[in-house]
Amino acid sequence: MTEGDGTPVQDDDDFAQLRKDFPGWDYWRAHDSFDNPTSWMATRVDPTAGVDRTLMSRDEPGLRVLLARQKDAVESGTGVAVSAKPDAFWGPSYL
Numbered sequence: 001m002t003e004g005d006g007t008p009v010q011d012d013d014d015f016a017q018l019r020k021d022f023p024g025w026d027y028w029r030a031h032d033s034f035d036n037p038t039s040w041m042a043t044r045v046d047p048t049a050g051v052d053r054t055l056m057s058r059d060e061p062g063l064r065v066l067l068a069r070q071k072d073a074v075e076s077g078t079g080v081a082v083s084a085k086p087d088a089f090w091g092p093s094y095l
Contacts, residue, residue: 011037014060018042022067024049030056042067050074 015027024045029037040063042055051073057063 011060018060018064018067021064022071025067027063 011029018025018027022042025042026045028041030039030041032038038058040057040060042063044050044053047053050070052070055063055066055070057066
């Protein structure tokens with residue numbers, strides 16, 4: 001993967017670690033109109049396996065938090081995902 005100016009993006013290691021830590025999701029980066037990577041995205045492979053089908057964050061640590069919240073919601077049986085809150089993407093509250 002490269003940025004719009006041809007600079008390589010070093011996301012492959014991050015994606016590999018996400019796949020290892022949170023299996024059952026497809027991961028990718030959204031791109032702006034200049035083909036520069038923007039948001040970090042995850043889509044559940046099996047849409048019946050959890051709470052939210054697709055997650056979006058502005059960075060990898062934020063996506064990791066959203067994935068952990070999904071995992072907790074599924075494992076606890078509450079079916080409630082904190083990631084549905086708008087500040088999970090737009091604000092720094094995930095830290």
